[in-house]
Amino acid sequence: MEKTLNVQGMTCGHCKQAVEGALKNLAGVSAAEVNLEAGKVAVTFDDSKVNVDAMKEAIEEQGYDVEA
Template identity: 40%
Template sequence: MVQTITVEGMSCEHCEQTVADALEDVDGVTAVSVDREAASATVEGDADEAALVEAVEDAGYDADG
């Protein structure tokens, strides 16, 4: 399953990596692609959307499923 979430507040490559690392730590995630210009993250796997949003918010960014 592929899910895309909106991620606000990323301003650089380091931000993208921080978000990607946070999402990769969520159970069920198999692949992550983060695009700061599109303000989004695409996640493959069977992770719960609420867990993805929580991971991004815990990393310091605003997220919406």
């Protein structure tokens, strides 16, 4: 399954690494790709193992805001 999340506050390569790393650490997430210019993160995941709320929480723990 794939979902694109809108994430506010990502401005640099470190932001990209922090968000991608936090998502990839979740069980069930197979890929996460940040588009800094668009403020979006494309996440590929197994929805039987992880849900969008868990992904939002992982991103917010890194200090970024996720829009619905």
